[in-house]
Amino acid sequence: MTRPFAEKAHTAAGVWDALSPNRRLATTSAGAEMALVAAFLGLRTVNIVQLAASQPTGLTESPHPVLDALMVVAFLSETLGLAFVALRRSSIRLPRLIWADVALGCVLLLGQTLISSSNHMVSWSAWGYAVTLSCALAAGVGLRHRWETVLGAGALTVCYLVVTLPLSGSLDELSTVGTNSLAYVAFAGLGRAMAGYLRRLGSDADGARQQATGLAVAAETERHRGLLHDQATVLSLLSRDVTDARLQAALRQQAAVGATRIAAFMSGIEDGSLGVGTLGTAVRSAVVEFSDLPLTCTVDLADGLDVTHPVAEAVHGAVITLLHNVRRHAGPASCVVHADADPVTGWWEVLVRDDGLGFTPETTPRGYGLERQVGAAMAQIAVRVTLWSAPGEGTMVTMTHPGLKVYAEGSRATPGKPGERSAENTFTMIG
Amino acid sequence: VTPQARDGEDPVSTRTPQRRVTVASVDDDTLIREGVARLLTGLDVVATFPRVEALLEARPVVDVVLLDLSIPAALVSRPRDILQGVCGVAAVAQAGYRVLIYTNECRREVLAGCLAAGAHGVVHKSEPLPAIVQAARAVADGQIVVTTALTGLAEVVQRKGSMARLSPRQLEVLRGRARGESFKSIAARLYIAPKTAEEYMSEVNGRFAEYLRDHSAADLERLLGVGLGDLLDRSSTA
Numbered sequence: 001m002t003r004p005f006a007e008k009a010h011t012a013a014g015v016w017d018a019l020s021p022n023r024r025l026a027t028t029s030a031g032a033e034m035a036l037v038a039a040f041l042g043l044r045t046v047n048i049v050q051l052a053a054s055q056p057t058g059l060t061e062s063p064h065p066v067l068d069a070l071m072v073v074a075f076l077s078e079t080l081g082l083a084f085v086a087l088r089r090s091s092i093r094l095p096r097l098i099w100a101d102v103a104l105g106c107v108l109l110l111g112q113t114l115i116s117s118s119n120h121m122v123s124w125s126a127w128g129y130a131v132t133l134s135c136a137l138a139a140g141v142g143l144r145h146r147w148e149t150v151l152g153a154g155a156l157t158v159c160y161l162v163v164t165l166p167l168s169g170s171l172d173e174l175s176t177v178g179t180n181s182l183a184y185v186a187f188a189g190l191g192r193a194m195a196g197y198l199r200r201l202g203s204d205a206d207g208a209r210q211q212a213t214g215l216a217v218a219a220e221t222e223r224h225r226g227l228l229h230d231q232a233t234v235l236s237l238l239s240r241d242v243t244d245a246r247l248q249a250a251l252r253q254q255a256a257v258g259a260t261r262i263a264a265f266m267s268g269i270e271d272g273s274l275g276v277g278t279l280g281t282a283v284r285s286a287v288v289e290f291s292d293l294p295l296t297c298t299v300d301l302a303d304g305l306d307v308t309h310p311v312a313e314a315v316h317g318a319v320i321t322l323l324h325n326v327r328r329h330a331g332p333a334s335c336v337v338h339a340d341a342d343p344v345t346g347w348w349e350v351l352v353r354d355d356g357l358g359f360t361p362e363t364t365p366r367g368y369g370l371e372r373q374v375g376a377a378m379a380q381i382a383v384r385v386t387l388w389s390a391p392g393e394g395t396m397v398t399m400t401h402p403g404l405k406v407y408a409e410g411s412r413a414t415p416g417k418p419g420e421r422s423a424e425n426t427f428t429m430i431g
Numbered sequence: 432v433t434p435q436a437r438d439g440e441d442p443v444s445t446r447t448p449q450r451r452v453t454v455a456s457v458d459d460d461t462l463i464r465e466g467v468a469r470l471l472t473g474l475d476v477v478a479t480f481p482r483v484e485a486l487l488e489a490r491p492v493v494d495v496v497l498l499d500l501s502i503p504a505a506l507v508s509r510p511r512d513i514l515q516g517v518c519g520v521a522a523v524a525q526a527g528y529r530v531l532i533y534t535n536e537c538r539r540e541v542l543a544g545c546l547a548a549g550a551h552g553v554v555h556k557s558e559p560l561p562a563i564v565q566a567a568r569a570v571a572d573g574q575i576v577v578t579t580a581l582t583g584l585a586e587v588v589q590r591k592g593s594m595a596r597l598s599p600r601q602l603e604v605l606r607g608r609a610r611g612e613s614f615k616s617i618a619a620r621l622y623i624a625p626k627t628a629e630e631y632m633s634e635v636n637g638r639f640a641e642y643l644r645d646h647s648a649a650d651l652e653r654l655l656g657v658g659l660g661d662l663l664d665r666s667s668t669a
Contacts, residue, residue: 294557298583298609301590333559336579336611353611393616 028209032202033091036141036195040092040134044079047131051075054127058115068115071108075131078104082138092195098142102152105135109159128163129180132156136184140191153188157181222372226317229369231258233324250292257289279305279348282312283339286319293327294334302339305348314377315350315399321369322352322397330356330395347403353396358389374399451475452571455491457483457523458499458533463556467497467533473564483519487526494571496523500534500545517541517548524549531570533563539580543651547643552576575636582608582632585639593646595638604631 025031025038055072062068082097092098108128116126139152164177234254242248280303287297307315319337326335332354341348366375370387378385378399389395455478456467464479478491486496500516523530530550535557536542542553552575554566566576577585586609588594589602597605600621607617614632618625643651 296579296583296611298580298586300583300587333557334579334611338583338610351610355611355613396611 027202027205029199029202029206030090032198033093035198037086037090037092040138040141041083041086043134043137044083047134048076048079051127051131058127062115064115067111071111071115072127074104075108092138092142093144095143095148098138099152101135101138102155105132105156106159108132109156109163113163129160132160133183133187136187137191140188140193141195146192149188149192153184157184160184225368226373227262229373230320230324231262233328234258237328244292247292250290253291254289277307277312278303279307279312279315279339279341279350282307282315283319283337283350286316286323287337289320290323290327293323294332295323295337296334297337299337299339302341302348302350304343305341305346306343311381314381314383318374318377318399319350319352321373325367325369326352326354326356326395330354330358332356332394342403345403346401348401350399351396353394355394358391358394360391361387361389370397450571452495452568453477453493454495454497454567455480455486455493455528456497456533457481457486457519458497459501460499463499470560471564471567473561474567483515483522487522490526494529495551495567496528496530497533497567498523498530498550500532500536500541517544520545520550521548529570529573531567531576537580539578539584540651542578542581543584543643546575546577546581546640547646549644551640553578553581569633574633575640577636577639579608579611581639582636585609585635588639588642588651589635593650594642597635597638598631601631601635604628605635608632 025035051072059065059068078101082094082101085094085097086092105128109132112126112128136153136156139149139156143149143152160181161177164180165174168174168177234251237247238251238255242251280299280301283299283302284297287295323335323337326332333356335354335356336351338351338353339349374397375385382401384400384402386398386400387395388398451474453475454467454471456464456476457480458464458467459481461481464481468476468479476497477493478486478489480486480489483498498520500519520530520532530545530552532542532545532550532553533556534542534553535555537555545553551573552566552570554563554576555578558566569576582605585594586605589597589605600623603621604617607620608614612620614625614628617623618628621628
């Protein structure tokens with residue numbers, strides 16, 4: 001495509017967009033209301049155009065041309081007024097004006113007997129029927145209650161029948177009158193149904209947007225908390241008088257990593273350090289920051305299982321959080337990070353265990369890290385988290401992905417939950 | 432922790448008299464040598480040496496040699512000739528001693544190399560004193576003592592099908608230990624005595640040590656999926 005042609009096409013598309021109300025209307029509740037205003041005014045405009053086309057002949061043949069002209073003027077005036085208010089308020093829900101429109105419609109219908117000869121009642125010489133169909137539509141679209149719509153459409157139908165039935169002699173004429181009268185019901189009923197549906201769509205769209213905004217805000221808050229939680233631990237430890245050289249070095253290293261993460265977060269750059277890799281890689285990358293802990297990391301068995309970026313990120317984050325907890329609260333003589341996996345079934349398990357202080361799970365509230373950065377993060381990737389702890393005996397957190405169901409019930413029960421005695425200390429956080 | 436345990440005395444030994452285990456310590460650090468002699472009151476530290484060569488020259492009669500892996504090159508005029516690392520382990524083991532590696536070295540491949548070279552156990556300097564005493568006694572009794580990291584490696588070797596077949600109980604104990612579970616906890620879970628769990632693990636350790644002695648570093652490399660030459664072999668270990 002050459003540039004001049006592309007530019008012209010672009011300009012044409014812009015003009016078309018500007019002319020197309022459908023494209024300019026927002027997909028919101030307000031947009032749906034404006035679409036209804038546009039639909040009503042569009043139909044009314046068509047009525048006026050048709051009326052204008054037929055009026056010269058109609059006025060010539062009318063027994064009371066002045067009255068005919070006055071009725072046309074009244075219709076035009078009322079339409080302009082309605083259009084002005086509807087456009088100003090961006091809504092067709094104007095009960096008083098709609099009732100006025102319906103009332104004028106009834107008057108116009110009843111007045112047809114005066115301005116049309118009897119043999120022209122079912123033609124554009126008697127224009128009342130054609131234009132009052134839009135009054136029925138207005139009753140369907142613009143009145144709040146169903147009974148109001150029924151009343152408005154009924155009034156128009158009755159007026160139409162009052163005028164036309166006495167003049168209908170043949171069966172054909174009766175049939176035509178009957179069929180025409182049904183149009184009032186159809187315009188009002190269908191108009192109401194479509195308007196209700198459009199308004200509901202608009203309302204749902206607004207609700208969905210509001211919900212999405214709320215969720216985005218919550219997610220952003222969560223991201224902030226998630227980012228700052230671990231850094232708070234580092235800062236807290238750094239603020240103390242740490243004499244252990246290894247811990248000091250590890251804390252400095254983590255502070256540097258944390259600073260980089262915060263900077264990346266603030267600049268909107270995603271942390272791409274964890275690409276698609278193995279489960280073992282994800283766990284290993286988390287453990288390297290904790291060289292000050294008496295840590296044993298055995299993840300070879302998880303090196304054969306490829307995991308997606310979200311899984312790697314969740315596991316990486318969870319292990320980091322758990323090790324922060326170990327560093328801050330446990331004071332262990334040893335800490336084990338173990339990962340196991342079966343690439344065939346997709347089953348995997350990551351375990352962090354320390355022999356530190358431990359706690360009583362049923363009386364100790366879970367912290368944000370354990371609750372959100374481990375529990376909730378694992379729940380998002382359908383991973384079961386179990387926590388075991390006992391005072392003086394340490395803590396063990398196990399994250400298990402069941403893989404195929406047949407395997408989940410198999411022989412790979414996590415060891416390390418000591419017998420019946422400690423079953424009471426084991427909690428499934430996410431099941 | 433009881434006062435005895437703090438002093439390096441196994442609390443159990445105060446109730447049940449056990450055979451005194453004689454130990455020789457080889458460590459370049461004077462403080463460690465002196466500390467071992469004074470703090471491990473559950474053991475009879477009969478001799479200490481700064482280098483492997485000195486031990487081999489003196490040939491003390493002991494049940495266990497507590498051997499540090501790394502001897503700084505500054506202590507000798509010709510660093511290449513020094514017996515340290517896996518070579519030192521091999522030399523001491525070939526001299527007929529039971530070797531318990533007493534080290535800060537945590538690289539499991541290096542420690543596996545030591546087992547392959549004939550060591551009977553590994554214990555870290557960061558371990559509590561009772562654990563060191565217990566490890567020395569186990570080694571003196573002919574058992575193999577390994578760290579959690581090496582137990583993890585043993586599990587990998589077992590799962591890859593390279594180790595001699597284990598019984599279901601042995602497997603359970605191995606899996607528990609690889610995940611940091613205590614013998615007490617394993618015993619409670621399997622409804623066995625802690626001593627029985629220890630015996631199961633000792634049998635597993637023996638099989639693991641056999642595997643390491645029968646296989647080369649390259650075999651282990653292949654098993655772990657690392658590149659050829661990535662692990663430290665006997666000649667490169669310092």
